[in-house]
Amino acid sequence: MTVFFRRMFSYCPSKPRNPLLRVLVGLLGLALLLVLVVFGLxxxxxxxxxxxxRRLLRAAREPSRPVDADVIxxxxxxVRENHPPLGLR
Structure with missing residues (x-):
């Protein structure tokens, strides 16, 4: 059993030696990256x-109140209670 785990966790993938296969694996990686970017977007x-x-629907449901021009x-x-100012007197 330990031989199986040693083989499984010591596996180190490398680039293929065939130049055509290298290009194919590179294009496959770029295609996968493009699919993930499009999916995320x-x-x-x-x-x-x-x-x-949701914001538009919520704004449409809420009744609008009349706005007075003199009221802000x-x-x-x-922020804090009535403490003396900091600094020298």
Missing amino acids: AIGLGMLLFSAA EGEFTR
């Missing part, structure tokens, strides 16, 4: 389109 674009459609809406966070 398709999934990424699908995710972006899904999130854009926003949120704020208090």
